[in-house]
Amino acid sequence: MTQEGFLNIAGLSAGYGATRVLEGLDLAIGKGEFVALLGSSGCGKTTLLRAIAGFVKPSGGKISVDGTDVTRQPPDKRGMALVFQSYALWPHMTVAQNIGYGLKLRGRPKAEIAKRVGELEDLLGLSGLGGRKPGALSGGQRQRVALGRALAIDPQILLLDEPLSNLDARIRLKVRHDISALQKRLGITAVHVTHDREEAMVMADRIVILDRGRIAQQGTPQELYNRPATPFVAAFMGAENRIDLTGRIAGDRVIIAAGPANAAADLALDGRPLADGLLEARFRAEAASLLAGESDGNATRDALELPGRVEAASYPGGAWRHSVRVGEETLLVDSSEPFALGAAVRIRIPTEALFLFVRQGLPAGPEGSLSDGTNGRVLEASET
Numbered sequence: 083m084t085q086e087g088f089l090n091i092a093g094l095s096a097g098y099g100a101t102r103v104l105e106g107l108d109l110a111i112g113k114g115e116f117v118a119l120l121g122s123s124g125c126g127k128t129t130l131l132r133a134i135a136g137f138v139k140p141s142g143g144k145i146s147v148d149g150t151d152v153t154r155q156p157p158d159k160r161g162m163a164l165v166f167q168s169y170a171l172w173p174h175m176t177v178a179q180n181i182g183y184g185l186k187l188r189g190r191p192k193a194e195i196a197k198r199v200g201e202l203e204d205l206l207g208l209s210g211l212g213g214r215k216p217g218a219l220s221g222g223q224r225q226r227v228a229l230g231r232a233l234a235i236d237p238q239i240l241l242l243d244e245p246l247s248n249l250d251a252r253i254r255l256k257v258r259h260d261i262s263a264l265q266k267r268l269g270i271t272a273v274h275v276t277h278d279r280e281e282a283m284v285m286a287d288r289i290v291i292l293d294r295g296r297i298a299q300q301g302t303p304q305e306l307y308n309r310p311a312t313p314f315v316a317a318f319m320g321a322e323n324r325i326d327l328t329g330r331i332a333g334d335r336v337i338i339a340a341g342p343a344n345a346a347a348d349l350a351l352d353g354r355p356l357a358d359g360l361l362e363a364r365f366r367a368e369a370a371s372l373l374a375g376e377s378d379g380n381a382t383r384d385a386l387e388l389p390g391r392v393e394a395a396s397y398p399g400g401a402w403r404h405s406v407r408v409g410e411e412t413l414l415v416d417s418s419e420p421f422a423l424g425a426a427v428r429i430r431i432p433t434e435a436l437f438l439f440v441r442q443g444l445p446a447g448p449e450g451s452l453s454d455g456t457n458g459r460v461l462e463a464s465e466t
């Protein structure tokens with residue numbers, strides 16, 4: 083990304099000794115924007131956040147804030163505040179003393195500190211708790227004190243390192259909302275590390291998905307959810323069902339050949355960057371439907387059908403979730419009605435819910451009809 087941001091990260095490389103974690107990472111974050119860094123464990127989210135904060139020294143690249151190069155500045159000179167997963171509150175200090183701690187360190191007058199602490203207690207719903215010690219607070223209240231302490235110094239940038247992961251599910255939803263509302267109200271720029279997709283979706287203006295120290299894709303929650311650019315991103319955004327197909331492009335259609343795990347289909351290409359050959363399809367359990375009975379062998383139009391057998395059904399709430407055996411795979415599909423174990427079914431996935439990707443660098447799958455995915459190869463006829 084070449085566009086200049088308020089917080090600008092250009093060509094950032096960082097690691098620990100011989101371990102390279104980030105390699106030439108570029109990221110531009112706008113003023114007042116809330117960006118979530120999402121990725122699997124060990125992909126470098128915390129390292130990036132700590133490099134932004136100044137706690138990890140980059141081996142290359144530049145970090146600037148509002149046009150000022152801060153790459154070599156110490157953490158406390160960067161106008162940033164970091165909130166951790168563990169609240170790291172001083173247990174012997176009261177709520178008010180914890181919130182005012184950064185201001186006291188900066189030698190601010192007592193009256194000014196008291197005023198600012200009072201304002202933050204009001205803002206964070208902590209009024210009346212100023213005299214309590216952290217040990218006498220709930221997890222959610224503690225996290226709000228930690229947030230108050232971070233905000234007390236009026237940071238330009240708020241860095242959040244999984245601040246909600248220690249909270250129980252119900253409180254997490256509330257604090258999640260509190261943080262977003264506050265961030266928007268204060269117009270503060272925020273970078274939030276999480277591996278909780280839903281948390282990133284509901285809190286962030288933009289999600290940046292990291293994969294092994296590189297940006298796999300970035301965009302609004304809707305863009306990533308509806309248009310994942312790679313199988314990795316699709317899986318990360320919840321499309322964990324995977325099936326291998328062979329396809330051929332015909333104008334603005336992609337013709338899917340019948341395979342051991344799928345019926346033939348004729349689908350709208352819909353802008354997907356596909357080529358003839360082996361494809362990887364991904365979809366979400368809730369985006370497909372289950373139909374009773376076996377396939378009639380005809381190609382379906384604008385939907386892919388996968389014949390299978392129900393292996394298990396459970397009710398997690400809202401819909402019945404079925405494990406369906408399809409060829410060599412077990413796929414998860416939701417349905418409003420339960421299907422009997424062993425029932426012959428078809429999983430139907432409408433084109434718009436089907437993420438299709440060219441399979442890269444793989445030998446032919448069990449389909450076996452293509453060995454190298456060469457363009458123009460004639461596939462088994464699936465057109466009717």
Ligand SMILES: Nc1ncnc2c1ncn2[C@@H]1O[C@H](COP(=O)(O)OP(=O)(O)OP(=O)(O)O)[C@@H](O)[C@H]1O
Nearest residue numbers: 098101103121122123124125126127128129130277
């Ligand atoms: N202090 C350290 N010394 C050596 N290696 C480290 C250190 N901290 C992190 N690493 C390694 O750097 C890589 C990236 O770690 P990082 O903490 O940035 O990942 P993460 O995406 O935040 O993961 P998680 O979601 O598990 O917190 C990992 O392989 C990790 O083992």
